[in-house]
Amino acid sequence: MGKFRHNQSLMMILLVLLLAVSGRGQAHSVRGQEINGACVCEVDSKVWAFPTAKYDDMTELLQNCNDSLQHLHRQTETSTKTMPEMEVKLKNMTERLEKYQYLNTQGLYNALHLKQLSQEIQQLHDIMSNVQTSKGEAQQILTELQKFQEDVNKMYKKNIFNLETMREKLRSLGNRVQTCRTIPQDFRNSCSQRMMRNISAPVVTKLNPFSSSFIAGAWGHDINSDGEEIYWIQPLANTHRLGITVRFYQAYEDFMAGKNHRDETLVNSYTHANAIQGPGTIVYKGVVYYQCYNTPELCAFDLKTKQFQRLALPDAGFNNKFPYCYYNCLDWTDINLSADDKGLWVIYATEANHGNLVVSRVDTEDFSITHTWKTRLFKRSVTNAFMVCGVLYATRFINTYKEEVFYAFDTTTGAEDNTLSLSMEKVAAGVANLNYNPTDTKLYMYNGGYMIAYQASF
Numbered sequence: 001m002g003k004f005r006h007n008q009s010l011m012m013i014l015l016v017l018l019l020a021v022s023g024r025g026q027a028h029s030v031r032g033q034e035i036n037g038a039c040v041c042e043v044d045s046k047v048w049a050f051p052t053a054k055y056d057d058m059t060e061l062l063q064n065c066n067d068s069l070q071h072l073h074r075q076t077e078t079s080t081k082t083m084p085e086m087e088v089k090l091k092n093m094t095e096r097l098e099k100y101q102y103l104n105t106q107g108l109y110n111a112l113h114l115k116q117l118s119q120e121i122q123q124l125h126d127i128m129s130n131v132q133t134s135k136g137e138a139q140q141i142l143t144e145l146q147k148f149q150e151d152v153n154k155m156y157k158k159n160i161f162n163l164e165t166m167r168e169k170l171r172s173l174g175n176r177v178q179t180c181r182t183i184p185q186d187f188r189n190s191c192s193q194r195m196m197r198n199i200s201a202p203v204v205t206k207l208n209p210f211s212s213s214f215i216a217g218a219w220g221h222d223i224n225s226d227g228e229e230i231y232w233i234q235p236l237a238n239t240h241r242l243g244i245t246v247r248f249y250q251a252y253e254d255f256m257a258g259k260n261h262r263d264e265t266l267v268n269s270y271t272h273a274n275a276i277q278g279p280g281t282i283v284y285k286g287v288v289y290y291q292c293y294n295t296p297e298l299c300a301f302d303l304k305t306k307q308f309q310r311l312a313l314p315d316a317g318f319n320n321k322f323p324y325c326y327y328n329c330l331d332w333t334d335i336n337l338s339a340d341d342k343g344l345w346v347i348y349a350t351e352a353n354h355g356n357l358v359v360s361r362v363d364t365e366d367f368s369i370t371h372t373w374k375t376r377l378f379k380r381s382v383t384n385a386f387m388v389c390g391v392l393y394a395t396r397f398i399n400t401y402k403e404e405v406f407y408a409f410d411t412t413t414g415a416e417d418n419t420l421s422l423s424m425e426k427v428a429a430g431v432a433n434l435n436y437n438p439t440d441t442k443l444y445m446y447n448g449g450y451m452i453a454y455q456a457s458f
Contacts, residue, residue, distance in 0.1 A: 195408065196388055196456050199422045199443065204453035208233060209247070209258050212449050216240035216279045216332070218433035219451045220444040224286035225304065231255040233451070234281045234288075236432075241332045243276035244269070246288055264288075266301050274299050274308050279432035279446060280336025284344050285364070291335040294319070298337070298346060300367055309367045313360070315350040317379075322349035325380045326397030330430050337362075338387040341438040345387045349379035357385060359392050359411065375409045375416065382407070384434040386443070388456065393420075400429045424454060 032041030208214055210233075217235040224230060231249040236242060248262045249255035266288065267274050273293055281290040292299040296316040300309040317334050324333040335348045344362040346369075349355050353374045361371040375392065382394040383403065394407040405422035409415075428448020435444050436456065443454040 195391060195410075195417075196393070196405070196422060196458060198457040199405065199424055200455040200457070202425055202452045203442070203455055204256075204451065205427065206256070206451045208235060208446075208449055208451055209261075210235045214240075215428070215430070215449045216330075216432040217243070217446050217449075218279050218281040218435070219446055220283060220435050221437045221440060221442065222283045222285070223439055226286070230283070232283045234276065234279075234283075234290075236276070236279055236332075238270050239331075240279075241277060242270040242293065243281070244272070246281075246283070264303060274301070274310075278332035278335060280333065280347075281433070282337040282339055282344075282435050284337075284339040287364070289337045289344065289362075291318070296335065296348075298335075298362070298367075300364075311362070311367050311369070313346065313348060313369070315352055316348040316358075317350060317355070322355055322379045324383050324385075324431070326383050326429070329380065330383070330432065333384075333432070336385070336433065338385075338435050339438075340387045340436055341389055343387070343390070345392075347385050347387075347392070355379055357382070357392070357394065357409075359385075359387070359409070361411075371411075373409070373411050373414070377407055377409070377416075377418075384431045386434045386436050388436045389438075389458075395424070395431065395434065397429065398423075401426055403431060426450075426452060 032039045034040070208217065208219070214235040214237070217233065219231070219233040222230050222232060228250065229252075231252060231254075233247045234243055235245070235247075244265055244267050246264045246266070248264060250260065250262075254260040266276065269275065271293060273295075275293040276290045276299075277293045278291050281288065283289075286303050288301040288303065290299055290301075291297070292310060296313045296318040298311040298313065300311070301307075302309075313335065320329070320331055320334065322334050323329045323331060335346065338345045338347060344364050346360050346362055348358055348360075350358055355378055357375040357377045357379050359373050359375070360369045362368070363370045373392075377394055381396070383397050385392060385394045387393070390411045392409040392411065393405050395403050396406050398404050403424040403426050405424065406418060406420050408417045408420055410417075424443075424445070426445065426447045427450045431445060431447055433444075433446040436442070437444065441456050441458075443456055445452045445454070
């Protein structure tokens with residue numbers, strides 16, 4: 001009897017152990033049998049086996065959690081360090097964007113003034129009505145203007161429109177009207193091919209004869225009204241803004257040797273109304289053309305008669321409103337002149353064209369603007385622009401020693417091309433002036449005080 005009670009006690013202990021070690025608190029029953037008066041049972045040892053797999057899983061989970069916390073801690077530390085830098089960049093970007101706030105206040109993103117749009121359409125229609133031509137293009141433009149006016153009339157009723165789309169369509173039609181208008185035969189270019197295909201390495205690289213401190217200015221080559229060949233240099237003093245003197249050489253050899261020059265002083269003061277402002281100067285057929293001091297006007301000084309003429313550029317930006325830029329803007333480059341095959345052009349930007357490049361043809365006989373084309377290229381996004389064979393070209397900054405012609409606008413067809421890649425070697429970052437001479441088909445660059453010339457190929 002005592003032996004049986006002892007066996008019962010062993011069985012109870014085994015059951016308790018089984019309950020204690022079984023997974024999730026579940027009990028396991030074990031069958032036994034009596035052998036020789038004793039209870040004998042087989043117990044699976046796995047019941048007591050340590051849950052290694054679960055332990056490993058839990059350990060891995062804990063390790064991953066720890067790694068995630070450490071990664072989050074590193075990110076927090078990095079954010080703490082970079083946050084001040086980001087705040088400075090945000091502040092700098094905000095200050096830079098404030099310059100263009102006028103684009104919003106002037107109506108780029110506001111409601112379209114339909115009445116003003118109708119007036120502009122009517123002006124284009126009046127111009128086309130006076131065009132004495134039977135070309136199909138002229139009739140097509142008139143048809144499109146009429147359709148455009150009908151669309152605007154519908155907008156008055158529905159008050160639904162896309163501002164930028166309408167303005168772009170008006171700009172395109174305006175350019176086509178300019179191209180369709182009659183241009184005097186002596187203005188038509190004689191280029192066998194309109195587009196430049198290549199620009200050579202520099203064929204002339206020479207420091208200006210005044211001083212290395214004259215980092216802004218212009219230079220070039222001209223054939224005057226008497227058929228005399230001259231090379232000219234126009235330096236800017238007074239914070240690289242103003243000039244009163246142009247230097248001339250009668251021969252290329254004299255220019256290279258820096259001798260036998262003649263200095264022409266236009267006015268006696270840098271603040272004279274006819275003083276030169278900015279590096280946009282060009283000498284064309286014996287006349288010096290440039291931006292007049294502190295105004296959006298062109299000045300013309302005849303080297304033979306010593307007489308001045310002035311021409312206003314309506315709405316043209318000036319005094320660093322629309323200068324040429326790369327990382328930093330080049331001051332006083334709002335307005336520049338360019339000459340090509342028997343034609344004089346002025347390049348600038350206006351608020352009405354949202355700061356994009358505008359090019360106008362200048363009639364040198366009566367000194368007036370006859371044609372104006374509007375592009376979609378923001379002037380502050382380019383480093384300089386010039387005309388060749390009636391085509392406007394724009395350059396951009398690649399690095400300190402390399403410039404690239406990347407954009408062209410053809411005034412004859414109205415076509416724009418931003419896929420060009422014509423490299424130009426240089427010696428400094430800023431390009432103060434870049435102009436073309438159709439006589440020798442060379443490009444003349446004033447670059448950080450250096451005078452550089454390139455051969456253009458077509």
